[in-house]
Amino acid sequence: MDGCTPIRAPILHPAGPVALAERDLLFTAVFIMLVVLIPVFVMTFLFAWRYRASGGKGRYTPNWFYSGKIDALIWLVPAAIVVILACLLWSETHRLDPYRQLNAGTRPLEVEAVAQDWKWLFIYPEHGIASVNELAFPAGRPLSLKITSDTVMNSFFIPALGGQIYAMAGMQTRLNLLADRSGCFRGRNMQYSGDGFPDQHFAARALSAEAFEDWVAKARKSPERLDATSYRALAAPSRDHPVSYYSGVAPRLFDSIIAKYAGQHPE
Numbered sequence: 001m002d003g004c005t006p007i008r009a010p011i012l013h014p015a016g017p018v019a020l021a022e023r024d025l026l027f028t029a030v031f032i033m034l035v036v037l038i039p040v041f042v043m044t045f046l047f048a049w050r051y052r053a054s055g056g057k058g059r060y061t062p063n064w065f066y067s068g069k070i071d072a073l074i075w076l077v078p079a080a081i082v083v084i085l086a087c088l089l090w091s092e093t094h095r096l097d098p099y100r101q102l103n104a105g106t107r108p109l110e111v112e113a114v115a116q117d118w119k120w121l122f123i124y125p126e127h128g129i130a131s132v133n134e135l136a137f138p139a140g141r142p143l144s145l146k147i148t149s150d151t152v153m154n155s156f157f158i159p160a161l162g163g164q165i166y167a168m169a170g171m172q173t174r175l176n177l178l179a180d181r182s183g184c185f186r187g188r189n190m191q192y193s194g195d196g197f198p199d200q201h202f203a204a205r206a207l208s209a210e211a212f213e214d215w216v217a218k219a220r221k222s223p224e225r226l227d228a229t230s231y232r233a234l235a236a237p238s239r240d241h242p243v244s245y246y247s248g249v250a251p252r253l254f255d256s257i258i259a260k261y262a263g264q265h266p267e
Helices: 017-050 068-095 209-220 228-235 253-262
Strands: 109-116 119-124 129-132 134-138 143-149 154-158 162-167 173-177 183-189 201-207 244-246
Touching: 017 068, 017 162, 109 134, 109 154, 109 162, 109 253, 119 134, 119 201, 129 134, 129 209, 134 209, 143 154, 143 162, 143 253, 162 173, 201 209, 209 244
Parallel strands: 109 143, 134 201
Antiparallel strands: 109 119, 119 129, 129 244, 143 173, 154 162, 154 183, 183 201
């Protein structure tokens, strides 16, 4: 287990600006669509009552077949909603581009994430350490993730912090997040990837600056080092893998994982 207390409906209780903007966008889109949905339900019950077989007061006009006003209403209103939603989603998609670094007045923490069967490896190039199934970072400091897969396609997702993005073998995707408060948030793979998929989750720990430095110091005390041999052992399929740490990482390990699927070797 990842040790995090599950947050009920984390998408509706964001812990960072990216997730908050995505939640607000979801609510805005729903409210705009209610402009059509609410009248449809109201008119359904109103027509059923007004034109009921016994006692209805609706005028009986069996030869009526067309109204330009009604035709314009039922086409123009939905068309206007589609245009409004398209403009909204276009602008918000660019504003919330996952590759765009967040401007929080401080340098982002760079972490390399590797999806495996069935666990997540997190490499910290700046600190020369790595962890399995635990992603720690300072609250209030941007988190810049480089993501790939050393197996089938996965999808990286921390609902309380931001949207999901795919992890693919031989490719690198990026995701920029920020936690505006300390806490432990559940992260997981959202793309079905085999037998161990239900257990492929991790703890995303947003820590104070001091607590993060303590976490780094704890990882550096680990007797394990992540070289080519130990990485091959780690990459083997395993279920419900415990949180573990590595005090050293082979140089350019992340690049070599990507390169082996492209038939290339990092320079």
